[in-house]
Amino acid sequence: METMAKIQAYCGIDCGECEAYIATRKNDRAGLEAVAADWSRRYAGSNLGADACVCDGCATGGRASAAHAASCGIRACASKRGLATCAHCPDYGCGILQQFFAFAPALKDKLEAIRREIGK
Template sequence: MRKMIAYCGLDCEKCDAYIATINDDQALREKTAREWAELNNAPILPEHINCLGCRTEGVKTVFCDNLCEIRQCALKKSVTTCGDCPNMDGCPTVGEIIADNPEAADNLKG
């Protein structure tokens, strides 16, 4: 499995926070902060948009580092991704992600 597949199966390489970080793209940081702030009704600022992927060493967004229930669960269970968890099929937390993202489900199976 590629290192940039998140615990939930999403592809970190397609995330605007990751893209803004690796390209040091301030305009994309600002755009992403506006979109995420509106989507989450939270005070998200451009300086919060820095992430090198949830399963890699280095900087992460506050959400990915501290608030993502999926990441915290995977770390606690010491699984590479949710695809390695025997409870994945009945898990409501990751179920929300894979129900809306068939690619994430495929990534977890592959």
């Protein structure tokens, strides 16, 4: 079985744990279709196809899921600034991030840990 590497996203998520990333890496069409069906169910008003879920990891410079990563404000901002993650940002704690932390508090802890590691 292939071991997925840790792929750090700008927001602290490990893309290596994402079902879309895993199905993409395995070239698993049925897996991508299952992700698309699941995300379509979870996100009201969306009707996604497998191609919209293809993703090489949000900060890798590869393909970014049209269903998710391509429209992410955090990803757009951090990549434009050339940062490894939001934890490296001089404007850490900005409004975009605060909104994100409100529904993903565990990622706040992850980014705070990265900040401690890099001495911020």
